[in-house]
Amino acid sequence: MTSNAELQNLDLIDLLSERHSLVRRISEKAWNDQSDIYISNSEWYIMARIYKKRPTISYITKNVEISRQAIHKFIKNLAAKGLVEINNVENNKKEKCIQLTALGEESYEKNEALKAQLESKIADKIGVKQVAILKDLLKLDWGIEQH
Template identity: 70%
Template sequence: MKKKKAVSWLNSEFQNLDLVDLLGERHFLLRSLTERLWNDSHEIYISNSEWFIMARIYKKQPTIAYVSKYVDISRQATHKFIKSLESKGLVEIKNAENNRKEKCLSLTKLGEECYEKNEALKATLEEKIADKIGSENISLLKEILKMDWGLSRDYYNNTENK
């Protein structure tokens, strides 16, 4: 009974939200769910922030500065999360080839395995959502989210100065 009340509360709460808040609430709900699903079934605890960082590293060797720039986490917190990922054996930190001050990141074999398992977990979640709202709607939603909305990180900075 509790689950039904929670679902109907969510649905009624979502009815009065604008686009930005709807996207934010759904994002928060999905991220919380995927984090809980992972952490309930695996020995290595990985936070959403750590997953976000791992996504920027997967199959690449970016610098710490690059990762810090493209995750919406403070530089200090990003460094803390990277150290945590390193201590869990998920990330390796190396000196950059061309610049000894810069450090490059890569996922370890364990890090890649965890990342790929989490991708499979998210794919399963997407299938469950598709069962509820239809695979055509999932495809349409993904296409809409991929479109150029005429906004960027620079958009806010440009409008702020006017």
């Protein structure tokens, strides 16, 4: 774990990486401390893309920054844990759609609440206004997207 003193010498890319790793570890631990169902960060990422939707699996593979093979593996894992269900698409024999089960939705919503608690802790430490500014900065178009 990087100390606060070590953070002082990092550039933007490494600072983002360090903070991202830290909040992901804390978030993952918070979930694992209160649930018997292990869900990886990549699985959460996929669950976020399908929450309250019924996208096709091909839509997920085109719009998620994970390899097609890995996405299929994660979806299979999520289905085995009872978090998603895979259904045929009407009038299309090849295509499948995916959606969260009731357990999947409940798990996703519990995890969102845990993340909100972590964000609140951060806001208590650095200030609500600073968190809002940080979020706004991260949402800006940085003009660096790859095509």
